[in-house]
Amino acid sequence: MPLPIEYPWHDALWRGLTARRERLPHALLLQGPRGLGKAALAARLARALLCLQPAADGEACGACKSCRLFASGTHPDFVKLLPAEEGKAILVDQIRALGGFFYLRPHTAARKIAMITPAEAMNLNAANSLLKVLEEPPLGSVLLLVSSQPASLPVTVRSRCSRLDFAVPPRELTLRWFAGLADKPAQAELYLELAGGAPLLALALAEAGFLEQRERLLEDLDKLSTGADTPLACAARWKQWEAERCLSWLLGFAADVIKLAMLAAAHRKSGGGAGGLSLANPDARDRLQAMAERLNLSQMFGFFDIVSQARKLLSGPLDELLLLEDVLIRWSRLSRP
Ligand SMILES: [Zn+2]
Numbered sequence: 001m002p003l004p005i006e007y008p009w010h011d012a013l014w015r016g017l018t019a020r021r022e023r024l025p026h027a028l029l030l031q032g033p034r035g036l037g038k039a040a041l042a043a044r045l046a047r048a049l050l051c052l053q054p055a056a057d058g059e060a061c062g063a064c065k066s067c068r069l070f071a072s073g074t075h076p077d078f079v080k081l082l083p084a085e086e087g088k089a090i091l092v093d094q095i096r097a098l099g100g101f102f103y104l105r106p107h108t109a110a111r112k113i114a115m116i117t118p119a120e121a122m123n124l125n126a127a128n129s130l131l132k133v134l135e136e137p138p139l140g141s142v143l144l145l146v147s148s149q150p151a152s153l154p155v156t157v158r159s160r161c162s163r164l165d166f167a168v169p170p171r172e173l174t175l176r177w178f179a180g181l182a183d184k185p186a187q188a189e190l191y192l193e194l195a196g197g198a199p200l201l202a203l204a205l206a207e208a209g210f211l212e213q214r215e216r217l218l219e220d221l222d223k224l225s226t227g228a229d230t231p232l233a234c235a236a237r238w239k240q241w242e243a244e245r246c247l248s249w250l251l252g253f254a255a256d257v258i259k260l261a262m263l264a265a266a267h268r269k270s271g272g273g274a275g276g277l278s279l280a281n282p283d284a285r286d287r288l289q290a291m292a293e294r295l296n297l298s299q300m301f302g303f304f305d306i307v308s309q310a311r312k313l314l315s316g317p318l319d320e321l322l323l324l325e326d327v328l329i330r331w332s333r334l335s336r337p
Pocket residue numbers: 050051052053054060061062063064065066067
């Protein structure tokens with residue numbers, strides 16, 4: 001496992017955590033938008049809590065036996081639960097194994113720590129199984145749940161965790177951080193807007209060359225509107241471009257079109273006032289405006305719901321390709337003149 005990285009926008013959260021190091025709740029839910037490094041902070045906390053000689057500021061020493069085990073990914077008192085396959089569910093057997101892990105006494109450190117990321121990937125059986133650990137926490141156990149969709153977690157799980165809220169950092173801080181990177185992202189400001197201000201998401205989008213990819217997504221939407229291509233062919237391409245990323249973008253796109261259509265309707269009524277509008281695709285405003293003018297607003301609201309639902313279902317057992325096909329069939333129906 002690579003060493004967790006420290007990010008400047010975690011400073012205040014980190015200070016708060018280390019100040020209560022000795023009286024941390026046994027279950028923490030680290031929640032907030034994607035791309036803020038929540039899992040990195042959870043790993044940093046786990047490493048520090050397991051360290052045998054932590055520094056005065058609460059940071060792990062990086063040199064003790066525990067830190068070395070942690071860095072090599074073989075710490076016997078730490079477990080990280082992920083879906084077996086990216087985008088799929090965390091299953092009940094994985095959570096049941098946690099019971100056995102916590103049942104044994106700590107090996108090297110003074111406590112045992114489990115991290116579940118993304119926690120919303122737990123299916124219902126897995127979440128129910130976790131309740132047992134949450135209700136009767138073994139002494140010295142710490143459970144770190146990481147989630148960018150905490151509303152998808154059962155209330156029974158959420159209510160038993162202490163929340164740690166992550167917020168999008170100020171733009172200036174992120175841009176300064178980008179500027180200090182050895183491999184600075186080109187068009188950093190635009191990528192930051194596309195990522196809703198989340199630094200690590202912006203970086204991932206920049207590394208993937210998402211602006212070019214977005215161009216192809218927009219072209220595909222145009223082709224579906226004119227009948228120049230079929231939803232099935234587009235869906236097959238979108239699957240290769242990573243379904244989650246495509247659907248997240250499509251959600252922002254639908255929200256932009258809705259905002260622009262509502263603004264246009266308000267103009268027709270009041271006859272003035274441009275108003276500042278915060279868009280997910282600010283640089284593509286003219287193209288989106290043209291779409292907003294010809295699409296039916298109530299159908300667009302319906303489409304937004306469908307995309308949102310499809311994105312949630314991605315983590316379930318349904319086939320990604322079918323979900324994409326369904327979404328694109330709806331788009332082609334609603335956007336055909
Ligand atoms: Zn150490």
